[in-house]
Amino acid sequence: MIPAPDTQSHDAGTSPAATLTLRYFAWVREKVGHAEERVTLPADVATVADLMTWLGQRGETYASAFARPDVIRTAIDHNHVRPDAAIAGAREIAFFPPVTGG
């Protein structure tokens, strides 16, 4: 679903403009070239998959980082989500490789 810009102010807790923080970790961070940024998204970026496609078009470093979205994992506000997850209302979205702790 694509939220129309004029309906976003009705969502409790979200600001009218879809401005949020993006964070990158491990090799995603190294390829993008920075760890964190604030972005304002176009209204047609509705899902995590849409966002990765949009980011991949922002220049060479992003194209390299997001060349294979299937190997990138995503969290919205500190929760793991799948690529089809809606991003409406998100404050912070993070992209990273599959985790390797422990």
Add this chain to the structure above:
Amino acid sequence: MAVRIEPQDFDIGAEIAALTGGRTDIGAVVTFTGTVRGSAGEMPITSMTLEHYPGMTEAELARVEAEANARWPLSATLIVHRIGELHPGDNIVLVITASAHRHAAFEAAEFLMDYLKSRAPFWKKETRPDGSASWIDARETDTEAMQRWKSAAFEKD
């Protein structure tokens, strides 16, 4: 229940003592310690750097710990995970589970490690003797180890 993310080493004996001190309801304490291997396959490594996602790491480990406490009758749990630059032989992670009886403590410790490895946002980068470095790939076997614990509580993602 407690979770700590920190660069410094941990003392397993001191952690057990802190967890069990003054308590008489505990009959079993299980600990797991993960340490840095000196090689990746055939290739020796000189150091391993651990990165994590501050905020989400704590949240994810707290969720996993709460799930363990919901599944088993645990008296106490502790997860300590180190970050930063580590060297072969160094401790990486400590899990302690305490219960009245051993089965709950054994199973919960294994559950916590399996979930930690497949869900907690940590990433390891290995540096080799020639100075080159690369991020470690996730292992399919770790995902499979986590799958066997699957329950309704975690199926939403």
